[in-house]
Amino acid sequence: MSASSHRLFSRQDIIGFAILAAVIFIVLPLALDSFRLNLFGKYLTYAFVAVGLVLCWGAGGILSLGQGVFFGLGGYCMAMFLKLEASTPENTAIQSTPGIPDFMDWNQITALPWWWEPFNSLLFSLIAVVMVPVMFAFIIGVAMFRRRVGGVYFAIITQAFAAILTILIIGQQGYTGGVNGITDLRTLQGWDIRTDAAKETLYYVNGVLLFACLLIAQFVRKSKLGRLLIAMRDQEDRVRFSGYDVASFKIFIFCLGAGFAGIGGAMFTLQVGFMSPTLVGIVPSIEMVIFCAVGGRLSIIGAVYGALLVNWAKTSLSESFPELWLLGLGGLFIAVVMAFPNGLAGIYAEHIAPRLAALFAKRQTPAAVPKPKPAE
Amino acid sequence: MFSDYSMTELGAIFAMQGFAGLILFSVFVLMALGLAIIFGQMGVINMAHGEFMILGAYVTYLTSTAFAVYVPGLFGIYFFVAMILAFIASGLLGLFVEWAMIRHLYKRPLDTLLATWGLSLILQQVYRSVFGAREVGVSIPDWMMGSLPLTDLIEIPINGIFVMVLATGIALGVYYLMFRSAWGLQVRAISQNRVMADAVGINTAWTDRLTFAIGCGVAGVAGSAFTMIGSTGPTAGQLYIVDTFLVVVFGGTGSLLGTIASAFSISQAQSIMEFFLSGSMAKVLTLLVVVGILMIRPQGLFSLKLRK
DSSP, X not given: OOGGGGSSOOHXXXXXXXXXXXXXXXXXXXXXXXXXXXXXXXXXXXXXXXXXXXXXXXXXXXXXXXXXXXXXXXXXXXXXHHHHHHOOTTTTTTSSSTTXXXXXXXXXXXXXXXXXGGGGSHXXXXXXXXXXXXXXXXXXXXXXXXXXXXXXXXXXXXHHHHHHHHHHHHHTHHXXXXXXXXXXXXXXXXXXXXXXXXXXXXXXXXXXXXXXXXHHHHHHHHSHHHHHHHHHHHOHHHHHHTTOOHHHHHHHHHHHHHHHHHHHHHHHHHHHSOBOGGGTSHHHHHHHHHHHHHHOXXXXXXXXXXXXXXXXXXXXXXXXXXXHHHHHHHHHHXXXXXXXXXXXXXXXXXXXXXXXXXXXXXHSOTTTSOOOOOOO | OOTTXXXXXXXXXXXXXXXXXXXXXXXXXXXXXXXXXXXXXXXXXXXXHHHHHHHHXXXXXXXXXXXHHHOGGGGGGHHHHHHHHHHHHHHHHHHHXXXXXXXXXXXXXXXXXXXXXXXXXXXXXXXXXXXXXXXXXXXXXXXXXXXXXXXXXOEEEHHHXXXXXXXXXXXXXXXXXXXXXXXXXXXXXXXXXXXXXXXXXXXXXXXXXXXXXXXXXXXXXXXXXHTTTSOXXXXXXXXXXXXXXXXXXXXXXXXXXXXXXXXXXXXHHHHHHHHHSOHHHHHHHHHHHHHHHHHHOTTOSXXXXXXX
16 A cells, blocks of 8 residues: 555545536536526435445445435434424414424324424534434444344345335324425525525535535545455454454444435435435435445545436436336446446546546656556 | 224134234245245345236236136136246246346345346336336136135135135245255255355356246246235335345245244234234334344344354
């Protein structure tokens, strides 16, 4: 391992981050109208999940098929706050019980349940956006990793959680809004989130938060923890026999991924204006894995591009050829696993990076970059 | 909640509910058997298992339509032909999928999971394009209609009994294959020690392919049996996949008896709770209990002692 890989940013990382920043903060806002920009903002909320999955799955070897749970929990925490703000007694005067969310009124619930009360506070809600998914992940993580459950069993059980939460949300519609979710969200502390200007602001907030998460992820990967994670993925027993507490590291990284997903969910709610169980269940959870896989399961920057690309393809394909989209998505799953296990980042590293290096090598000192072999 | 009912009514309710649980149990057993072979013995996660089942269901639908048009006189027995055709169709598809996809991924179980999920999406879309998005139902032969009155209050639907008999028959068949046939011996040898099995001359690659195909074939038969109690839609398979995996994991992978025991306990728990709670809460509680037990006992109810 060369000395440069211990630094927080190698030269390549800096270039990668800079290009991504330029794409998110300059190119996309300039190129897209406000409707499309809002769509891309929505795609970027999935990037939070994908970055978390790079850490859990790519680096740590823990495949969670329940990231939608954390995305949904974060989103629901935000949605509950916004819903309470939208359900002032004046706004809901026509209900039989004014002052409670409309779906509760429809389901003959006459008082706000106690666990909704704290969500009147913005500070509490913002903390809950991160902490509820993290606590939930912590409980799952402790229960599973302490007993050394991993691999496919972990994947199946996290998937069961996604199923459980979806059934619960849909079944308890008086408390959760049921299958429609929590809709008709209007303002955040009096600031109307439905206007184009607000959506644009939220897009930038989303971008900044995503970069904060990317920096944390980069720090984790370059730290000793990151190297331990990779060691655990490849030879878990050896790491354990070297005296490391494998379970704690796994729990930490799983919680971190859940926290990222929670932030993504909250940003989704703010930008799209609703939260529903269709974003929690098994199908969306497993689609989130494909965002990460397409981008490259080892590359945090690749994960962002993966989320953008797959979702963009989904929107444009299902607009014009709805029946092709499922075939395309299915094919993507198979292709990414069979042919490109390292996704876009792998393609870049194998095919594009050497050419770029060759290009730069002509101008710079030849010793700095390894020369590609002449093709003969 | 019991005061509204008389004793005999309560007895009848429990009997009917227990019987509903038995039908659910048969359904779980049918679904889980194929998976118990593929996941339990080979360790392959086949997320497209539900779609193999649905293939069997559609084959049954086609057969019933063909019988109704060409040989209406034999309509009473079309189901047995359909079952065999379903086994062959799903088995052949399984054979192909193993050859094209699964065999390259044995070393990467998590990737198998993703790839087979992709396969399931493709199959769903194919079903939707071919058979339409609406659910199709088969017409049940006359002798399977109606119900058997046991007492004044308790009635048992005949198609339910039929599915139960079928589940028992297929379970016995799979048991025979696993524990009495040469193929079963080879499969068990491979699952216990692949390298040694290879060394003593078992063609492991071919056995793997056959195992996968037989597992898929059993799924097809299960799908065929499903048409007797419900209709079939392109996405019906996905609804069951998590339940099925939980049944197999809960029972202990590699243990056929465990799979059946866990199918029994999960189905009974769910159908009895359904009487007291809403259907969705019963499901949530059942799943939570199963997941909770799995956290305490990750190896499942029955586990084989294996040297990994």
